Amino acid sequence: MAEIRNYTMNFGPQHPSAHGVLRLILEMDGEVVQRADPHIGLLHRGTEKLAESKPYNQSIGYMDRLDYVSMMCNEHAYVRAIESLLGVEAPRRAQYIRTLFDEVTRILNHLMWIGTHGLDLGAMALFLYAFREREQLLDCYEAVSGARMHATYYRPGGVYRDLPEQMPQYTETPWTKGDDLKRVNEWREGSMLDYFDAFSQDFYDRVDEYETLLTDNRIWKQRTVNIAEVSAERAIELGFSGPMLRGSGVAWDLRKKQPYAAYDEVEFDIPVGTNGDCYDRYLVRMEEMRQSNRIIQQCVKWLRENPGPVMIDNQKIIAPTREEMKDDMESLIHHFKLFTEGYCVPEGESYAAVEAPKGEFAAYIISDGSNKPFRLHLRAPGFVHLAAMDEMVRGHMLSDVVAVIGTQDIVFGEIDR
Amino acid sequence: MNDSLIYLAWTVTKILAIVIPVTISVAMFVYAERKVIGFMHSRMGPNRVGPLGLFQTFADVFKLIMKEVILPTSANRFLFILAPLITLAPALAAWAVIPFSAKMVLTNINAGLLYVLAMTSLGVYGIIIAGWASNSKYAFLGAMRSAAQIVSYEIAMGFALVGVLIAAGSLNLVEIVEAQQGGVWNWFFLPLLPLFVIYFISGVAETNRAPFDVAEGESEIVAGFHVEYSGAPFAVFFLAEYANMILIAALSTTLFAGGWLSPFPALIPDHSLWFFLKTFFFCFLYLWFRSTFPRYRYDQIMRLGWKVFIPITIVWILVVALMVVQQWLWWAP
Numbered sequence: 089m090a091e092i093r094n095y096t097m098n099f100g101p102q103h104p105s106a107h108g109v110l111r112l113i114l115e116m117d118g119e120v121v122q123r124a125d126p127h128i129g130l131l132h133r134g135t136e137k138l139a140e141s142k143p144y145n146q147s148i149g150y151m152d153r154l155d156y157v158s159m160m161c162n163e164h165a166y167v168r169a170i171e172s173l174l175g176v177e178a179p180r181r182a183q184y185i186r187t188l189f190d191e192v193t194r195i196l197n198h199l200m201w202i203g204t205h206g207l208d209l210g211a212m213a214l215f216l217y218a219f220r221e222r223e224q225l226l227d228c229y230e231a232v233s234g235a236r237m238h239a240t241y242y243r244p245g246g247v248y249r250d251l252p253e254q255m256p257q258y259t260e261t262p263w264t265k266g267d268d269l270k271r272v273n274e275w276r277e278g279s280m281l282d283y284f285d286a287f288s289q290d291f292y293d294r295v296d297e298y299e300t301l302l303t304d305n306r307i308w309k310q311r312t313v314n315i316a317e318v319s320a321e322r323a324i325e326l327g328f329s330g331p332m333l334r335g336s337g338v339a340w341d342l343r344k345k346q347p348y349a350a351y352d353e354v355e356f357d358i359p360v361g362t363n364g365d366c367y368d369r370y371l372v373r374m375e376e377m378r379q380s381n382r383i384i385q386q387c388v389k390w391l392r393e394n395p396g397p398v399m400i401d402n403q404k405i406i407a408p409t410r411e412e413m414k415d416d417m418e419s420l421i422h423h424f425k426l427f428t429e430g431y432c433v434p435e436g437e438s439y440a441a442v443e444a445p446k447g448e449f450a451a452y453i454i455s456d457g458s459n460k461p462f463r464l465h466l467r468a469p470g471f472v473h474l475a476a477m478d479e480m481v482r483g484h485m486l487s488d489v490v491a492v493i494g495t496q497d498i499v500f501g502e503i504d505r
Numbered sequence: 506m507n508d509s510l511i512y513l514a515w516t517v518t519k520i521l522a523i524v525i526p527v528t529i530s531v532a533m534f535v536y537a538e539r540k541v542i543g544f545m546h547s548r549m550g551p552n553r554v555g556p557l558g559l560f561q562t563f564a565d566v567f568k569l570i571m572k573e574v575i576l577p578t579s580a581n582r583f584l585f586i587l588a589p590l591i592t593l594a595p596a597l598a599a600w601a602v603i604p605f606s607a608k609m610v611l612t613n614i615n616a617g618l619l620y621v622l623a624m625t626s627l628g629v630y631g632i633i634i635a636g637w638a639s640n641s642k643y644a645f646l647g648a649m650r651s652a653a654q655i656v657s658y659e660i661a662m663g664f665a666l667v668g669v670l671i672a673a674g675s676l677n678l679v680e681i682v683e684a685q686q687g688g689v690w691n692w693f694f695l696p697l698l699p700l701f702v703i704y705f706i707s708g709v710a711e712t713n714r715a716p717f718d719v720a721e722g723e724s725e726i727v728a729g730f731h732v733e734y735s736g737a738p739f740a741v742f743f744l745a746e747y748a749n750m751i752l753i754a755a756l757s758t759t760l761f762a763g764g765w766l767s768p769f770p771a772l773i774p775d776h777s778l779w780f781f782l783k784t785f786f787f788c789f790l791y792l793w794f795r796s797t798f799p800r801y802r803y804d805q806i807m808r809l810g811w812k813v814f815i816p817i818t819i820v821w822i823l824v825v826a827l828m829v830v831q832q833w834l835w836w837a838p
Contacts, residue, residue, distance in 0.1 A: 095642065097642050097643075103727065104724050104727060105724040105725070119646070119650075119803055119804070206799065207724065208724045209724070209799040209800060210715060210716060210718070210724065210798065210799040210800025211797075211798065211799040211800075212542070212546070212715075212795070212796055213545060213546050213796050213797060215546075216546040216547060216548055217546070217547065220547060301797070302799070305798070305799065307716055307798055307799045307800070307801055307805075308799045310801070310802065310805050311799055311800075311801075311802060311805075485802060485803065485804060486646070486725055486726070486803075487719070487725050487800075487802040487803060488802070489725075490724050490725050
C-alpha cells in the first residue's frame with residue numbers, strides 16, 4: 089500500500105482571504121490543518137528606517153500607512169511619544185478631538201473587520217452595509233484633513249486644525265439631484281458636530297442591523313463558536329492585546345488602565361468575552377462599536393460647549409500662521425527653521441502606547457537630541473497575533489483558517505511595517 | 506426514410522426550442538442575480554450595458570469567449586477540455602422531460618423521475634474531472650468536496666423523490682403534476698412538507714450554491730474546481746451551474762408546487778405561465794439565500810446531510826406510505 093503523507097499547501101499571498109499579502113504554508117491532512125507557517129515581509133516598506141532619516145513631523149504620514157484601516161490611532165501613538173519627549177501637552181480641546189477621532193477610527197476599523205470577516209465566511213451582504221457606514225465616517229476624515237484615509241491630522245502639540253464649521257456637502261451631478269441630493273445632504277446642513285450627532289444617533293440601529301444578520305444565525309455560530317479558542321492565561325502569555333485579549337475574558341484596555349487624551353473624562357464600558365473563541369471576539373468587537381459611539385456622543389457634547397485652541401502656542405514646535413509669517417520677522421525665522429530642519433527633541437527615550445482598534449499600538453522613540461529620531465520602533469498588535477496563528481488553527485479545518493485570519497483582524501501594513 | 510428525417514428535424518427543432526430559451530434564461534438569471542443581490546446589498550447592480558444593464562451578461566459572455574483558454578502545463582489536456590462539456594450536457598439534457606404544461610413536454614416518458622435523477626447526478630463527474638485534470642491542489646480540494654457533498658445530498662434528494670412517487674403513484678412527471686390537481690391545498694408541498702424543504706435545500710447543495718458553495722469556496726479555495734479555467738470553458742461551467750439552478754427550481758415546481766396548475770382552479774385557469782411564475786419564485790429563493798447566509802463548513806454540510814436530512818426523509822416516507830395505505834389522502838383526485 090502506498091505511503092500516506094500530508095501535503096503542503098500554499099495559502100496566499102495571492103488569495104482572496106489573505107487580507108493583503110499573508111503567505112501561509114499549510115501542512116494539511118486532508119482538510120485538517122496540521123501546521124500553519126505564516127510568512128511575512130511581503131509588504132515591508134522600512135517605515136522604521138525611513139523615519140530615522142526625516143525630521144519628526146515628516147514621519148507622521150508614514151504612521152497612517154502602517155495599519156491602513158485605523159489611521160489616526162497610529163498617528164496618535166507616534167505623536168504622543170514625541171510630545172512626551174518634548175514635554176508638551178496638547179490643549180484640552182485637541183485631546184477631545186483626538187479622543188473623538190480615535191473612536192471614529194475604531195468604528196472604521198471594526199466596520200472593515202466585520203465586512204471582511206463576514207465576506208470570508210460567506211456572508212456577503214454585511215460587507216456592503218458596513219462600507220455604507222464607513223463611507224460616512226471617511227467623509228469626516230476628509231472634512232478635517234483633506235484626505236479620506238491617510239490623514240496626517242494629529243501633530244505634536246495638538247491637531248492640525250479645528251473641526252470645520254460647515255460639513256462639506258455633495259454637489260449636484262447628473263446622477264444625484266433633486267430628492268436624492270437632499271437625502272445625501274440631510275446630515276450635512278450644519279457643522280461637523282451636527283453631522284456626528286446625526287451619525288451617532290443612527291449608528292446604534294445600524295449595529296443592531298448587522299447583528300440581526302449574524303449574531304443568532306445558526307451557520308454563523310457553527311462557523312465561529314469554539315473555533316480557535318484561546319484561554320485567558322494563554323492569551324496573556326502570547327502577548328495578545330485589544331479585542332483578542334478581551335475576547336478571552338481579560339478586561340485589559342489601555343483607555344481605562346492608562347488613560348490618555350480625554351479617556352479619563354468619558355464614560356464607556358469594556359466588553360469582555362468568556363470562551364475566547366471567534367464568536368466571543370465577534371461579540372466583543374460589535375459591542376466596542378456601540379461603546380465607541382457612546383464616546384463620540386460625549387466628545388461631541390464637550391466640544392460643542394468648550395471652544396478653544398487646538399494647538400499649543402509654541403513656535404519652536406508649531407509653525408506660525410501664514411499672516412504672522414508675512415508680518416513678523418521672528419515668525420518668518422521660525423517658519424523657515426521648522427520647514428527646513430524641523431525641531432530638535434531633547435535626548436532620551438519614550439514609549440507611548442494607545443489602544444488602537446486591533447490592540448496595543450505603540451511607538452518607541454530614542455532621541456539623540458537631533459531633529460530626527462535615532463531609532464523608532466513600532467509595536468504592532470497584529471504581529472503578535474499573527475505569531476499565534478499556528479497555535480490557533482492547528483487541528484481545525486481549512487475553512488477555519490479563513491475564520492481565524494478574520495478574527496485576528498490582520499492588516500499587513502502594520503505587521504510588515 | 507423521409508419520415509424518420511422529418512421526425513429527426515422535428516425533434517431537433519424541439520430541442521432547440523428548449524435549449525435556446527434555457528440559455529437565454531441563464532443570461533437573464535445571472536443579470537437578475539446581480540440586480541437582486543445588488544438591491545439586497547443596498548447598491549445598484551449592473552446598469553451600464555444596454556437599458557438598465559440588461560445586456561451585461563451578454564457582454565460578459567463575449568468577453569469570456571474572446572479570452573485565451575489557458576491550459577496549465579501539467580494539466581491533462583483532454584480531460585481538462587472535456588470536463589466543462591460533461592457538466593453542461595446533463596444540465597441541458599434533463600430539461601427533456603420537464604413538462605411546461607400538460608402538452609408542452611419534449612419527451613413524456615414514464616420513467617421521467619428516474620431520468621431526471623440520473624441526469625442531475627451525472628453533472629458531478631464534470632466537476633471531479635475538472636478538479637483532477639487541473640492538477641492543482643485548490644482545484645483538487647474543490648473536486649473532493651464537491652464529490653462528497655453531491656453524493657451525500659443525492660441520497661436525501663432521492664428519498665425526497667421517493668415520497669413524491671409514493672404520493673403520486675407514478676414516475677411520469679406529467680402524471681405527478683396531474684396528481685396534484687384541485688388547488689393549492691392539493692399540491693404536494695403540503696402533505697410532503699418536510700420532503701419539500703429537504704428537496705429544495707438538497708437542490709441548493711447539489712448545485713453548489715450558497716450557503717453550500719464549499720466546492721467553489723471563493724474565500725477558502727479561491728474558485729475550487731474551476732480555479733484553473735479561463736475563457737470559454739469557464740463560461741461553460743458557469744452556464745451549466747445556472748442551468749442546473751433553473752432546473753432544480755423547475756423540478757421543485759413540478760414535483761411539489763403543482764407545475765402548470767393554477768392555485769385556485771375555480772377562479773384562474775391552469776396555464777404554463779404558472780409554471781414559469783413558480784420557477785421564478787424558486788430561483789429567487791436561490792438569490793435570497795446567497796445574499797443572506799454565511800457559508801457552511803465542509804464537515805458541517807456532511808453532518809447536515811447524513812444526520813439530519815436522511816433520517817427525516819426516511820421517516821416521512823413511512824408517514825407518506827402510511828397515508829397512502831390508510832387512504833388519508835385529501836389530495837387524491
